[in-house]
Amino acid sequence: MxxxxxxxxxxxxxxxxxxxxxxxxxxxxxxxxxxxxxxxxxxxxxxxxxxxxxxxxxxxxxxxxxxxxxxxxxxxxxxxxxxxxxxxxxxxxxxxxxxxxxxxxxxxxxxxxxxxxxxxxxxxxxxxxxxxxxxxxxxxxxxxxxxxxxxxxxxxxxxxxxxxxxxxxxxxxxxxxxxxxxxxxxxxxxxxxxxxxxxxxxxxxxxxxxxxxxxxxxxxxxxxxxxxxxxxxxxxxxxxxxxxxxxxxxxxxxxxxxxxxxxxxxxxxxxIDELRHFYTLPATDKPAAHSLNDLYAAIDSLQSKGLRGYIRPRIDYGAPLPTDFVNSIYQYLEKTGNELRLNPKTIWENIPPREENAERPIFEIADLQQMTDPLHFIAETRQQYPELDFEQLKADFEEIQNELRRQQESADNKRNAKKNASKNNESTPTL
Ligand SMILES: [Mn+2]
The missing domain is CATH 3.60.21.10 (Metallo-dependent phosphatases)
Structure with missing residues (x-):
């Protein structure tokens, strides 16, 4: 067999x-x-x-x-x-x-x-x-x-x-x-x-x-x-x-x-030969980008080799960046016809050491921006809730999601039924 x-x-x-x-x-x-x-x-x-x-x-x-x-x-x-x-x-x-x-x-x-x-x-x-x-x-x-x-x-x-x-x-x-x-x-x-x-x-x-x-x-x-x-x-x-x-x-x-x-x-x-690979840019054996232009130069060199993939920027924490730099990178990548694509979860290098006693956040802002699943957040912080039955919570979440899905479906069905009804009315000749 x-x-x-x-x-x-x-x-x-x-x-x-x-x-x-x-x-x-x-x-x-x-x-x-x-x-x-x-x-x-x-x-x-x-x-x-x-x-x-x-x-x-x-x-x-x-x-x-x-x-x-x-x-x-x-x-x-x-x-x-x-x-x-x-x-x-x-x-x-x-x-x-x-x-x-x-x-x-x-x-x-x-x-x-x-x-x-x-x-x-x-x-x-x-x-x-x-x-x-x-x-x-x-x-x-x-x-x-x-x-x-x-x-x-x-x-x-x-x-x-x-x-x-x-x-x-x-x-x-x-x-x-x-x-x-x-x-x-x-x-x-x-x-x-x-x-x-x-x-x-x-x-x-x-x-x-x-x-x-x-x-x-x-x-x-x-x-x-x-x-x-x-x-x-x-x-x-x-x-x-x-x-x-x-x-x-x-x-x-x-x-x-x-x-x-x-x-x-x-x-x-x-x-399997993957169509798109994952790249960190600049590569980890090179210095991190100190400006968007550094990053763009690394993108250009990748593109000139004809490579396709998802790139994750590696940027020096002290680099002067506009607040909407992520959008700028998206725009820059458009010229590659989206053959090169952005993983917006930037890797920050040379983050200055925190002061003693300063509280270290569990998540960086970028992590939170990427997070779509509340269960992921809870899983990462679960040691703070020793009483929590995570498996139960997960099951409850699933139940709520299924219920929401059912409600959405029945709302969609009703809307479609209405639409069809009014369509039929339109086509019925009035005497
Ligand atoms: Mn799977």
Missing amino acids: KIIHTADLHLGQIMYQYYDRVDEHRHFFNQLMGWCEEHRPDALVVSGDIYDIPQPSASAREFFNSTFVTFRQAFPHMAIVVTAGNHDSASRIKADSSVWHLSGVTVLGNAPSADPNQRREHWEDDYIVELPSGFIAAMPFMGNNRTELIVALTDRIAQRNTDGRPVVLMAHLAVDGCDPLGHDDVGTLRCVTTAALGMGFDYAALGHIHRPQTLGHDIADESQPHSSYPAGAIRYSGSALHVSCDETYPHSVSLVELDRRGGTVELTRLR
């Missing part, structure tokens, strides 16, 4: 609240298309975080649809299995499942109910894709990390798998011992143990952690093109793009070959 494993697409991501990344995603899928052509896998699996936000834009949805229709048409015999991650709205993803099913693409949104009374007999089969060459257990993100449901899936496969075919498990979760470098929830990640996933799989194709890695193996191995593991390997393919500037490590897609149940796992890392 041969699969290509990727995850954490984060389609529709708007970088720094300004830049659409659709061309970067297109560049990624062009490479993925090439790898599918070259390696002819039995299945392409995408382990969660299809979109960057629960309510993706129409253009992000259109991009997903047209991309996966293209893959289906190009590779009619390749299974395609896509699951929802924590960034996705499980029910919105599920809403389109039946349409995808018609074209043989498995798209799974909701995790099974935590309440056993709500689950019908052999519910497991809804999450199992059987291929001539093997089985795929596809579990979407579960807010409650009920790993016993994962074990139920692989137990069910064990019943059906009478001829020793290999088993792939897809899930979107954090596992103990993973290296979450670059992950925005570091410190609040709820991990499951590897033991909790059971022994019923040969390869666990995980999503959620953006750094490619095989659990229990040195991260340095990621520079090798090939590795082989005994059955039961647990791996994060890593995200399709570097989702933030902290993720500058190499990204890859995992090509996995499995010979049989309990056999060996042969991994090939297919290195």
